[in-house]
Amino acid sequence: MAYDISKVDVWAADIPNRAGALAQMIEKLSATGTNLEFMIARKVDAGTSRVFVAPIEGTKVQKAAKAAGLAKANGLCSLRIEGPNKAGLGARITSAIAEKGINLRGASAAGLGKTAVFYLALNSEKDLKAATAAVRKALAK
Numbered sequence: 001m002a003y004d005i006s007k008v009d010v011w012a013a014d015i016p017n018r019a020g021a022l023a024q025m026i027e028k029l030s031a032t033g034t035n036l037e038f039m040i041a042r043k044v045d046a047g048t049s050r051v052f053v054a055p056i057e058g059t060k061v062q063k064a065a066k067a068a069g070l071a072k073a074n075g076l077c078s079l080r081i082e083g084p085n086k087a088g089l090g091a092r093i094t095s096a097i098a099e100k101g102i103n104l105r106g107a108s109a110a111g112l113g114k115t116a117v118f119y120l121a122l123n124s125e126k127d128l129k130a131a132t133a134a135v136r137k138a139l140a141k
Contacts, residue, residue, distance in 0.1 A: 003083030003139045005132060008119070010038070011056045011065055012073040017049045025051065028068040034061050038080075038119055040108055054078070054119070076105065077128040078121050081135060085116035093118060096138035097131045
């Protein structure tokens, strides 16, 4: 199995930092049949949390996302990598990007059985293109 490497649009919102706020947002998306494969939420300060989700695809889902307070995260370029889960995979990916002098804005990854999925956030389209090329080359070896 080869690695699937692609650009992905991540959507984000600031929500109240209180019990149930995230659930309410996700319920609105779920009502449209949205199948999120990525979600991360973090406390920003005492009153605010920030949530990132993907994918948000199709008119109906985008409309629901906007109604839930989400917007496409402009200025956040994200790379999605999926493929065989192998020891050292994270080191290969992050080292390939570091060798190009690219600083990651954020990273998340999960290994589920024989499959691994990475989401990498970069600061610009230029960094995204360079990181994509570096990762493709590193994973082709």
